[in-house]
Amino acid sequence: MNVIDEIGVLAVSTRMQRLADQIRKDGLLIYKASNIDFEPKWFPVIYSLYRRSVMSVVELAAEIGYSHPSTISLLKELEKKKLIRSKKDKTDERKRLLVLTEKGEELIRQMQPVWKVMTEALEALTDTQNNIMKAIEEVEQKMAEQSFFQRAQSIKKAI
Incomplete structure (x- = not known):
């Protein structure tokens, strides 16, 4: 690894x-x-x-x-x-x-x-057990709701 x-x-x-x-x-x-x-x-x-x-x-x-x-x-x-x-x-x-x-x-x-x-x-x-296509769709949906950047900014403000 x-x-x-x-x-x-x-x-x-x-x-x-x-x-x-x-x-x-x-x-x-x-x-x-x-x-x-x-x-x-x-x-x-x-x-x-x-x-x-x-x-x-x-x-x-x-x-x-x-x-x-x-x-x-x-x-x-x-x-x-x-x-x-x-x-x-x-x-x-x-x-x-x-x-x-x-x-x-x-x-x-x-x-x-x-x-x-x-x-x-x-x-x-x-x-596979964790079907990558379904996982990608889930992540894309979550990013459409709130981007990676927006999530990071929210976390940064909370710290």
Whole structure:
């Protein structure tokens, strides 16, 4: 056991990041083993556009929960790979609407069977006594009620 594992809840962010990094690395290996040129970091954008067809940049950022600059960065990569394209909104010329390209739609078709395998593997990993997905939902709900910062400030005032 290393110091990060020993420290407990104080290192929750570090441990979650470590877990997310490992899942992303393995996801990349799964895509490569399936001869699919795809970066796991692109998943939230590609999947959201697959499910919603057309979205503005602002809608997409809100949907995936990323900051506007982070979303823009991913969009640039995906446009460079010709997986998505943007077009002007006919009702508001300032607004960019995002859609999958034909290449992006073909990629989705290739990935769907891989996603089924990944889902089963992830379900097997997360199906534990303390189911991580349920725990994440509970923590997200508590943070929506009162953020980590707000809780810390309340505790600090009480001391």
